[in-house]
Amino acid sequence: MSGEKDRLQRLAKQHLMLHFSDMTAYDDDEMTIIERGEGVHVFDQDGRRFIDGLSGLYCVALGHSHGDEIGEAAHQQMKSLSYSSNWTIAHPPAIELATRISDLAPDGMNRVFFTSGGSESVEAAWKMAVQWQQANGEPRRRKVIARKDAYHGVTMGALSFTGIPYCRAPFDPLGIPTTHVSNTNAYRHPQGDDEEAFCAALLVGVEEAIEFEDPSTVAMLIAEPVQNAGGCLTPPAGYWQGLREICDRHGILLCSDEVICAYGRLGEWFGAQRYDYVPDMITFAKGLTGAHFSMGGVLMHDKVAEPFFDGRASYNNGYTFGGHPVGSVMALKALEIMERDDVLGNVRRNESVASEALNGLRDIPIVGDVRGAGHFWALELVRDPDTREPFSGPGAEELFKDVLSEALFDRGLICRLDDRADPIVQIAPPLVAEPELFGEIAGILREGLEIAWDHAQESPRAHGSPAASISPI
Numbered sequence: 241m242s243g244e245k246d247r248l249q250r251l252a253k254q255h256l257m258l259h260f261s262d263m264t265a266y267d268d269d270e271m272t273i274i275e276r277g278e279g280v281h282v283f284d285q286d287g288r289r290f291i292d293g294l295s296g297l298y299c300v301a302l303g304h305s306h307g308d309e310i311g312e313a314a315h316q317q318m319k320s321l322s323y324s325s326n327w328t329i330a331h332p333p334a335i336e337l338a339t340r341i342s343d344l345a346p347d348g349m350n351r352v353f354f355t356s357g358g359s360e361s362v363e364a365a366w367k368m369a370v371q372w373q374q375a376n377g378e379p380r381r382r383k384v385i386a387r388k389d390a391y392h393g394v395t396m397g398a399l400s401f402t403g404i405p406y407c408r409a410p411f412d413p414l415g416i417p418t419t420h421v422s423n424t425n426a427y428r429h430p431q432g433d434d435e436e437a438f439c440a441a442l443l444v445g446v447e448e449a450i451e452f453e454d455p456s457t458v459a460m461l462i463a464e465p466v467q468n469a470g471g472c473l474t475p476p477a478g479y480w481q482g483l484r485e486i487c488d489r490h491g492i493l494l495c496s497d498e499v500i501c502a503y504g505r506l507g508e509w510f511g512a513q514r515y516d517y518v519p520d521m522i523t524f525a526k527g528l529t530g531a532h533f534s535m536g537g538v539l540m541h542d543k544v545a546e547p548f549f550d551g552r553a554s555y556n557n558g559y560t561f562g563g564h565p566v567g568s569v570m571a572l573k574a575l576e577i578m579e580r581d582d583v584l585g586n587v588r589r590n591e592s593v594a595s596e597a598l599n600g601l602r603d604i605p606i607v608g609d610v611r612g613a614g615h616f617w618a619l620e621l622v623r624d625p626d627t628r629e630p631f632s633g634p635g636a637e638e639l640f641k642d643v644l645s646e647a648l649f650d651r652g653l654i655c656r657l658d659d660r661a662d663p664i665v666q667i668a669p670p671l672v673a674e675p676e677l678f679g680e681i682a683g684i685l686r687e688g689l690e691i692a693w694d695h696a697q698e699s700p701r702a703h704g705s706p707a708a709s710i711s712p713i
């Protein structure tokens with residue numbers, strides 16, 4: 241080990257606590273320390289090159305080569321105004337960014353409240369919904385409808401909406417009363433093969449949950465256009481239109497959580513445009529700045545903005561770094577690059593390439609399902625492709641952690657193996673990726689999945705408690 245490498249390994253183990261990580265994993269093993277990025281690749285301390293197959297955490301929209309351009313915008317802004325808040329005063333970058341986002345937004349969505357990230361955005365949406373309901377004479381409406389297995393963040397409000405028991409359990413009971421309804425995993429639903437019946441069954445479930453809770457107590461329904469956790473769960477046709485109709489009928493605000501899906505991940509500026517609906521609020525973060533700065537926000541419909549601008553309500557919420565001027569100019573530059581380089585067009589053109597490459601893996605028996613949209617794909621892995629029996633228990637943990645994860649990593653692919661719901665492999669490369677990258681990723685996946693399948697045949701069937709999460713969120 242070189243002196244510098246050794247030093248960083250030692251200091252990391254002594255001082256740095258990783259997120260969602262079993263720190264004992266590094267007692268004997270090295271920590272992966274990523275030192276630099278270039279295009280769609282990142283490089284570790286040894287100079288080993290990896291495909292950034294998850295865009296960091298679904299946020300490195302522009303890859304790793306726009307630091308100079310975006311950094312120059314940041315530099316210029318720092319020279320004139322390095323910080324000013326959005327608390328009762330404004331500054332030009334936040335004004336320009338809010339205007340730009342409104343220009344890109346679905347019709348009728350014209351105002352933006354900035355935050356520092358996804359969890360804050362989700363909580364800000366709930367506070368907005370609750371105050372909106374109060375301003376409209378409905379002070380009892382505080383409850384939320386969310387979906388099973390969905391990840392909406394882990395700060396205490398957002399965690400109430402997150403439907404992953406593993407994340408919630410240590411902190412139960414959670415603050416905001418939330419009911420979790422079925423997600424859109426067609427592969428695991430008895431009517432999943434019939435899109436119309438599947439959609440109808442899901443919507444009946446939503447309606448029943450609202451009725452059970454008493455509609456006059458429900459403030460907001462939150463869902464992602466394509467749900468991340470559980471594995472890129474796309475909606476059946478008519479699903480979002482159905483949610484819109486149910487929310488309108490019951491006086492509930494519809495929040496489209498687009499922390500992952502906004503700014504091009506699905507080939508449109510917003511997931512709502514991709515699936516042709518207009519929500520009341522859109523929460524966003526991650527890709528807005530191409531992950532060059534931590535920034536998020538809530539985009540609201542004129543209907544939601546109304547009481548806050550006609551004197552009936554004053555929004556009781558704020559964050560020191562919400563709408564940071566440096567972050568705002570970086571976001572403006574990232575959006576400019578996306579438009580200039582037709583990044584959304586690239587995602588749209590790549591969608592069929594990604595689909596073909598990943599669906600080509602279905603001949604490997606461990607691949608139960610392949611699904612996704614844009615640059616956002618998942619493979620659901622099964623012990624038995626005929627019965628769709630999932631992997632579970634300590635054997636599954638070993639299979640994913642020690643066998644598959646290692647095989648993919650050794651071959652230069654960073655992606656996500658997640659077993660918080662049914663085990664999946666997730667692929668979400670930067671939006672600037674060339675089509676050839678999907679072939680390369682599929683090639684690596686094939687080798688890894690074949691090794692994992694062979695291993696699963698040799699090892700005894702394992703049952704017991706679900707394996708722990710193998711990768712971060």
Ligand SMILES: Cc1ncc(COP(=O)(O)O)c(C=O)c1O
Binds near residue numbers: 362394464499
């Ligand atoms: C849909 C969704 N909402 C909210 C969040 C929370 O965002 P953050 O980690 O920036 O707080 C995430 C994070 O992955 C997310 O995917």
